Amino acid sequence: MTIDYPDFLPALTNQSVAEFEQESRLALAMKMYELGRWSSGQAARVAGIPRARFLLECPRFKVSTVSWDDEEIEAEFAD
Template sequence: MSNTLHVDYPETFPDALHMSRAEFEREASLAMAAKLFEIGRLSSGQAAGLIGMGRVAFLAELGRLGVSTIQVGAEELEGDLAAAEAASDHPQ
C-alpha cells in the first residue's frame, strides 16, 4: 500500500519557471527526494524509489541540484581524520 502527498502551489509557478506543469511537479518531487537524501533521512535507493526513478538516474540528477552523491556524517569524518593523523604520526 502506498500513500499520496498532495502539495498545493500557485497556478503561475510553472510558467514563472518556464516549465510545463508536469516538469514543475517532477522537479519539485526530485528536490524533495534529494533533500531527504542529503540530510540522511533516505538512502539513494529509497529516495529514487520515492519518486519512481532509478537509483543511477537519481544520483546523476543530484549534481544538477548541487547535492553531493557522497554523504559522510560528522562521526565518520572525525574517524577518518583521526586515522589520517595517526598514519602521518607513524610513517612507514
C-alpha cells in the same frame, strides 16, 4: 501526498505542469537524501526515477553522494 501550489508557478519557472511537478518531487527527494533521512533508493523511488539516475542528478542539486567522516578521509590519504 498532495502539495497545493499556485497555478502560476510552472509558468514562472518556464515549465509544463508535468515538468514542474517532476522537478519538485526530485527536489524533495534530493533534500531528504541530503539530510540523511532517506536512502538514495528511497529518494529515487519518491522521485520516480531509477537509483542510478538519481545519483547522477545529485551534482545538479549540489548534493554529495559520498559522506566520509574525518577518520575515513585520513585513512584514504594515508601512505
